Amino acid sequence: MTEELRQFFNEKARIWDQLMEPETRERLAEIIKELAIKPGSRVLDVGTGTGVLLPFLVEAVGPTGSIVALDIAEEMLARARAKNGDRNIEYVLGDITSTPFQEGTFDEIICNNTFPHLRDKSAALREMARILRPGGRVVICHPKSREAVNELHRSIGGVVANDLLPEDGEMRKLLEENGFVQISITNSPERYLVTACKPC
Numbered sequence: 001m002t003e004e005l006r007q008f009f010n011e012k013a014r015i016w017d018q019l020m021e022p023e024t025r026e027r028l029a030e031i032i033k034e035l036a037i038k039p040g041s042r043v044l045d046v047g048t049g050t051g052v053l054l055p056f057l058v059e060a061v062g063p064t065g066s067i068v069a070l071d072i073a074e075e076m077l078a079r080a081r082a083k084n085g086d087r088n089i090e091y092v093l094g095d096i097t098s099t100p101f102q103e104g105t106f107d108e109i110i111c112n113n114t115f116p117h118l119r120d121k122s123a124a125l126r127e128m129a130r131i132l133r134p135g136g137r138v139v140i141c142h143p144k145s146r147e148a149v150n151e152l153h154r155s156i157g158g159v160v161a162n163d164l165l166p167e168d169g170e171m172r173k174l175l176e177e178n179g180f181v182q183i184s185i186t187n188s189p190e191r192y193l194v195t196a197c198k199p200c
Helices: 003-012 022-035 054-061 074-084 121-131 146-156 168-177
Strands: 042-046 066-071 089-093 106-112 132-142 181-188 191-197
Touching: 022 054, 022 106, 022 132, 022 191, 042 054, 054 066, 054 074, 066 074, 074 089, 106 121, 121 132, 121 168, 168 181, 168 191
Parallel strands: 042 066, 042 106, 066 089, 106 132
Antiparallel strands: 132 191, 181 191
């Protein structure tokens, strides 16, 4: 991730939650519920931002599970911690292309509103595959369509103007090239959802 991108998200941290509509939260809650994450799971929330997914993930994993909230922007992480506390959550400042985690650490890796901003998507997926346990799942999601996400980033311009979700064929190829199987891609006005698994 570039320093410019880190700076962009640090500057946006103060107003980030104000930009999120209740309907968006509802869609995200529904996505997490439908994923049926098992109690006791260890989950990595990539690009956690201000921690919008954390309450839903804490509920999903239960008291025996744990969550790592990863972000490149320290201001985002500070707000996530202030809102959600430390119960079953560890906050890590870092980049998904190079993490401190051991191989096979996580059962689930969630990338909500994050994947377009990954400058080296292949390197990021390769690292996700490394730190997932065999049979573990990666989830890439947005509470709107691919087209809406891409149009939003183009309209914002600047450092995020070219932060786009790939077409289905390119996304599938990226996942396959980095070792993922059981790939599913859904694109509708209400959501963009990709799931894929690391082979057992």
